[in-house]
Amino acid sequence: MKLSADLTAFAKRLGHDFTNPELLIRALTHGSMSSTTRPDNQRLEFLGDRVLGLVMAEAVLAADKTASEGQLAPRFNALVRKETCADVAREIDLGAVLKLGRSEMMSGGRRKQALLGDAMEAVIAAVYLDGGFEAAEATIRKLWGDRVATVEADARDAKTALQEWAQARRMPPPAYVETARSGPDHAPEFTIEARLENGEVAQASAKSKRAAEQDAARALLDRLSG
Template sequence: MRLSAELLAFQGRLGHQFRKPDLLTRAVTHASIGTATRPDNQRLEFLGDRVLGLVMAEALLAADPGAREGQLAPRFNALVRKETCAAVAREIGLGDVLKLGRSEMLTGGRRKEALLGDAMEAVIASVYQDAGFEAARALVLRLWGDRIARVEPDARDAKTALQEWAQARAMPPPAYEEAGRSGPDHAPMFTVRVTLANGASAEAAAGSKRVAEQAAARMLLERMEGAGL
């Protein structure tokens, strides 16, 4: 199989020359357009998630030999979460070469956080299957760059941190609800409200519910801690 001009350009941005080009084609093929004769990237995504996890676990251990598991776990989660994978995908223009079905095209699939993150994991797996673990590790470390060195010592995501704050005060978990939605179908904007049992709440808007929830949780946590509660 020969790669299209678009995928050849992407291969250059990725920095890996595929010996088996069909692996890259599969990695960028979303389930919305996959068929029996044109496999989608879901199985590669499953594998890539594990390859990424191993690379990051090794990198974090090497970066901080004295860190305990409880310190490493939130840093690990910050580096492998979908938002981080999607950010890396945007940096290399992965969204531009995704093969999507019509429905995903019309709803802005090339910009969707979860879709980009999944495809990034599939690309990692395609390199792993094409050239082995060392090639995949080199790719991940290069693409993630200084994110590993810059990860916060306490890198818990905001929702986890807010839930732990509430639990420490014998409160039930925070409640999240969609407070509004605006914008066109291909680029929606979600407003999410998070509320604590004490009545405190915060709202935030983003292009995905997941990101909006994180932003609202961060806002409320900062407000509570700022008030000394």
């Protein structure tokens, strides 16, 4: 089987020449487009998540040979989380080649963070199964670029860090309040305000509540640190 022109171009952006093109097609097939003869990418997503994890674990260890487990874990989490996978997917325009059912396509599936992140993991698994671990590692290293080198020295989850800040000062946990929602139903943008008992607040907007809460917590931490 030969890849279509758009998938051939995508494989070039990916940096891997597939011996078995079926693997790439399966990796890009969402459940809304699957059938008895066309399996979706969920099993590949499961495998790709583990391959990515191993590559990133080795990468953060090699990048800082003196860091403790407590320092390495948040850096690792920042590199493998779904948001990061979706960011990488956007950089190589993965959404343009996703195989989606009509309803998912009409609801903006090509731009959805969860779908992009899942598909990115599935593509990693496809490369791994097609070319082995070295091929998968080379692809991941290329696509993640300087993210390993620039990941924050303390990449703790912002909400966790803010809660720890509050607890250290005998305050209750921060509150997160949705103050606005805009955009179409299929691609809303949420504005979340992070609030502390002492009256300190900060807000942020993002395409998901989770991301907006994280950004609001980070903004409040920045304000508290001056």
